[in-house]
Amino acid sequence: MVDDxxxxxxxxxxxYATCEDCRARYAGLADDARATATMLAVPDLKxxxxxxxxxxxxxxxxxxxxxxxxxIFRPVSRPMFAGVVATVAIAALVxxxxxxxxxxxxxxxxxxVPITVGxxxxxxxxxxxxxxxxxxxxKPEIVLSxxxxxxxxxxxxxxxxxxxxxxxxxxxxxxxPQAVAVFTFDADKAxxxxxxxxxxxxxxxxxxxxxxxxxxxxxxxxxxxGNLQNGASSASExxxxxxxxxxxxxxxxxxxxxxxxxxxxxxxxxxxxxPQLAATLRSIEDPTTTLLIPVPIQYATSTxxxxxxxxxxxxxxxxxxxxxxxWIKNGTVxxxxxxLKQSQVLSVANQLS
Amino acid sequence: MGANLDLAxxxxxxxxxxxxxxxxxxxxxxxxxxxxIANRVLADPHEAEDVAQEVFISFHRLHSASAQYxxxxxxxxxxxxxLNRLRGRRRREIRELAQTPDEGARTVDPQRMLEVNEDRxxxxxxxxxxxxxxxxxxxxxxxxxxxxxxxxxLGVGTGQxxxxxxxxxxxxxxxxxRGTSL
Numbered sequence: 036m037v038d039d040x041x042x043x044x045x046x047x048x049x050x051y052a053t054c055e056d057c058r059a060r061y062a063g064l065a066d067d068a069r070a071t072a073t074m075l076a077v078p079d080l081k082x083x084x085x086x087x088x089x090x091x092x093x094x095x096x097x098x099x100x101x102x103x104x105x106x107i108f109r110p111v112s113r114p115m116f117a118g119v120v121a122t123v124a125i126a127a128l129v130x131x132x133x134x135x136x137x138x139x140x141x142x143x144x145x146x147x148v149p150i151t152v153g154x155x156x157x158x159x160x161x162x163x164x165x166x167x168x169x170x171x172x173x174k175p176e177i178v179l180s181x182x183x184x185x186x187x188x189x190x191x192x193x194x195x196x197x198x199x200x201x202x203x204x205x206x207x208x209x210x211x212p213q214a215v216a217v218f219t220f221d222a223d224k225a226x227x228x229x230x231x232x233x234x235x236x237x238x239x240x241x242x243x244x245x246x247x248x249x250x251x252x253x254x255x256x257x258x259x260x261g262n263l264q265n266g267a268s269s270a271s272e273x274x275x276x277x278x279x280x281x282x283x284x285x286x287x288x289x290x291x292x293x294x295x296x297x298x299x300x301x302x303x304x305x306x307x308x309x310p311q312l313a314a315t316l317r318s319i320e321d322p323t324t325t326l327l328i329p330v331p332i333q334y335a336t337s338t339x340x341x342x343x344x345x346x347x348x349x350x351x352x353x354x355x356x357x358x359x360x361x362w363i364k365n366g367t368v369x370x371x372x373x374x375l376k377q378s379q380v381l382s383v384a385n386q387l388s
Numbered sequence: 389m390g391a392n393l394d395l396a397x398x399x400x401x402x403x404x405x406x407x408x409x410x411x412x413x414x415x416x417x418x419x420x421x422x423x424x425i426a427n428r429v430l431a432d433p434h435e436a437e438d439v440a441q442e443v444f445i446s447f448h449r450l451h452s453a454s455a456q457y458x459x460x461x462x463x464x465x466x467x468x469x470x471l472n473r474l475r476g477r478r479r480r481e482i483r484e485l486a487q488t489p490d491e492g493a494r495t496v497d498p499q500r501m502l503e504v505n506e507d508r509x510x511x512x513x514x515x516x517x518x519x520x521x522x523x524x525x526x527x528x529x530x531x532x533x534x535x536x537x538x539x540x541x542l543g544v545g546t547g548q549x550x551x552x553x554x555x556x557x558x559x560x561x562x563x564x565x566r567g568t569s570l
Contacts, residue, residue, distance in 0.1 A: 067557040074511040074564065075530040077431050084419045088412065091441050091448075174407070176452050183452070 163228035165220040173214035173253070177207060181258075184210040188254035193282055193369065195258070196386030199379040202260050202277045209257040213284070218248045240301065248290045255283035278373040278383065285368050342384045343369075351377050360384045410453035415444060418459055422466045425531045429470035429515065429523075431508050439470050460540040463533060467524040467541070474516045514563035522556035529553055 051057050178184050181192040187210035198204065222244035260278040303313055340349045340360060347362030358380045359372040371384040422443060427436035443465045451458065515523055521542065528538045529549075538553075539546040 064554050064557075067554065067561055070561055071526060071557040072530065074507070074560065075428055075515075075526065077427055080420075080424060080427050080433055080436070082420050082423050082437065084416055087419055087423075087437060087441060088415050091415065091444050094441070094445055175450075177450050178452055179455055179457070187452075 164225040165218050166224070167216055167218050169214065169216050170249075171213060171215040173211055175209055175211040175255075177209050179208070181208055184208040184256045184258075187212060188256045190254055190256050190282055190284065190367070192256050192258065193280055193387040195260075195280060195383060196388065197382075198260065198278070199373075199375055199383065202373070202375075205261065207259040207261075209259065211253045211255045213251060213253045216250045216252070218250070220244060220246045243301075246291055251287040253283055255281065257281045278375065279371070280383070280387065281370040281372070283368050285363055285366050340381060342381060343387070347384075349377055349381065407453065411448055414453040414458055414462075418462055419444070421531070422462050425463055425466040425527060426470040428527050428531045429467065429474055429512070431512060435473065436470065439466060439473060443469055457540075460537070463528055463531075463537070463541040464524065467527045468520065471516070471520065471523050471527070474512055477516075510564055510567045511560075514560055514567050517563050518556070518559055522552065522559055525549065525552045526556045526560060 051061075176187065178187060181194075184190075184192050189212075190210075192208070220243045258280040260280075303317070336351050338349050340347050342360055342362045343364055345362055345364050347360050349358065349360045351358040357372070357374045358377040359370060360377075360380050361368065361370045362384070363369070369384070369387065371380050371387070373380050373383070375383075419440060423433075423436050423440040426439035426443075427433055430436050430439070443462055446465065447453075447458070447462060451461065455461075515526070518526075521544075524542055525538060528541055529535075533541065535549040536546045538544075539549050544552065
């Protein structure tokens with residue numbers, strides 16, 4: 036009524052005209068409203084929208100981050116996550132070594148690879164041996180519905196059957212179109228990195244200088260269950276999700292110049308690699324069709340499971356608080372991850388349609 | 389397969405381009421209003437533009453500009469980000485005064501402070517002391533948003549906005565009065 040004098044209907048208006056209490060109360064409210072309007076008044080503002088848009092476009096932070104900015108990992112586990120990302124990249128390099136025999140790497144099954152924190156540190160140094168550029172930037176975005184996620188990614192969004200007890204039915208969808216990264220080996224950078232590390236890292240074979248690895252990832256979709264934005268106004272305030280379902284077209288890797296044997300020998304000659312990892316890498320039966328899933332052995336355990344009629348890998352952290360299952364079916368990599376028991380995660384995975 | 393890849397790349401480029409165009413359209417239509425909301429809180433046009441740009445960048449990194457919730461998200465983020473800055477500014481001023489009490493007593497002339505926008509300063513201090521939701525309701529409404537727009541921005545039913553607003557106005561007056569009697 037303070038904002039709209041016509042808000043009162045007929046009978047209310049008649050009551051108001053004769054009720055002293057209501058009139059006194061209204062006078063107080065109207066006085067507060069007038070005082071607030073005066074207090075919050077500011078001089079008229081002139082903005083140059085064009086110049087502001089140019090500034091926003093040139094801001095480095097405006098570029099998309101590498102990956103989704105959802106709080107899937109707590110801050111304490113971020114260093115571990117960074118290590119896992121580095122290892123996945125290196126696993127892709129290993130696979131690429133074989134990809135030269137068959138020019139395209141098309142994984143059809145998944146295989147756990149035990150890794151240690153030492154392996155992560157050793158392998159992450161290899162990223163300094165060249166330059167990574169995105170020929171198609173990853174552009175993850177949060178969308179409003181499964182239909183919009185399908186439109187952005189071109190993928191079918193898996194439909195979850197029965198949700199485990201306690202998991203919120205509130206879903207946040209994210210989608211990412213395909214992204215393409217190119218890693219170019221650079222002998223000068225490799226030499227500089229070796230000097231910087233102070234270790235006798237093996238020199239890059241001569242013909243690897245300038246060789247490129249092209250890694251295509253996505254498109255991908257993500258369904259996150261949980262009240263993520265309950266009262267929050269920024270990404271840093273959102274809550275931990277209870278269940279995450281992801282689907283992505285299997286990564287595709289092509290390479291030039293480097294022979295399979297050269298790259299494999301080179302990676303296995305890097306000092307500091309644990310014997311388990313080296314042995315596992317040597318023993319992979321068909322690397323051109325195997326997606327390696329790095330499992331940090333201090334933090335997680337892995338077992339092979341049957342899911343959706345194919346072989347998958349189930350991961351669980353040693354505290355029993357969370358688990359995940361990953362599998363590949365018809366050229367798509369699926370993952371289900373949750374703060375749940377392994378049996379619950381497997382049940383969700385088997386009911387996806 | 390090469391031809392397929394080219395087609396996919398072309399489709400991807402088109403998609404990125406249309407997304408950039410959607411963002412530019414959103415920016416053009418909403419920037420002045422978002423700056424206005426931040427300026428209503430901070431009473432400082434330069435800082436308000438900083439806040440608006442930060443808000444648009446955050447939005448662009450994670451959301452689709454064609455999303456229906458885009459304006460509501462921007463208004464809410466502008467109000468909260470500006471209020472956070474206001475609270476940070478107040479904490480900083482308190483800390484600085486506490487660290488240099490003698491110097492503060494020597495150099496700050498109370499009469500002069502009163503002359504330099506005293507009312508505006510007191511109102512902003514009072515606003516910073518309010519709870520986030522009432523403060524945001526006041527700022528968004530004072531920035532010209534309708535009840536429905538304020539409701540959408542804060543995730544509150546339109547029917548509750550009148551009551552929230554009246555309570556917030558009373559709370560602000562009380563805080564301003566408290567500030568002047570301190």
